[in-house]
Amino acid sequence: MSGFHESIDVDATPDDVWAYVIDPSHLPEWQASAVSAEAVDPGPPDVGSRVRVTRHVGSREMPMTMEYTEYDPPHAWSLQGIDGPVRGRFHGEILPIDEGRRSRVIMDLDFEGKGMGRILVPLVVRRQARKEFPVNERLLKSHLEHGPA
Template sequence: MSDFRESIDIDRSPEDVWDYVVDFSHLPDWQASAVSAQSLTEGPVGVGSRVRVVRHIGRREIPMTMEYTEYDPPHAWALQGVDGPIRGHVHGEIDPIDDGRHSRLTIELDFEGKGIGKVLLPLVVRPQIRKELPHNERTLKERLEHGVA
């Protein structure tokens, strides 16, 4: 069972949602804590590909490396944190609804703290994510349905 699980319906096809969500250059556009993201792996994205994400957590900017452990376009992806004090475990699914004219996006998050992360996790990270995840999904929906995506 995940620490956090949120779903939202989006008035775009699963392919459109997939293309936007897995393009890490868009993370700062729809995730409140994301400061920047860059691919660390050359070539096409797939299982084993890595991305470096810098997140604003509490009063600090914390870099973390995430590695794809699942990559099944346009349906599901999973990422595992491989370094840093806070290691996220992310699983996302995009399900077609209305014969593929719309999508249901579900994001599940778990976290593991290492070192100072053991202190930050219950005091800062979980409360921040509790507020941020629903906001992030609403922002993503807005961008995909009415924004520049």
């Protein structure tokens, strides 16, 4: 996956990191563009489960549906956008460090544009993601290490 690649070390166990990042209700806490997020399918997530996310893209709010394409607790997860003009592809990994007392979180993100999204991705979405991705890292680290502000 090309696009954006980030890695952070956090003072939290892989299990604690997993529990936080996999819960869609936390997405707006650590992703600056996320307005809301909720599971679409009942029950615990797995490959094929969907999450509905509304994001600020430029000056608009855009709802989109993401589907898990990988779900390997507490190690890795991947999501793929399945609707809308802008479809994200995200992959996250959680690696234990310091004998499992801390974690390294690796995140990869890219986008595909459909229809009008072909224009939005290079002009708006990638620019916004370039600015937002480091902010999201700091927010994730802060929430995992200190809880909500």
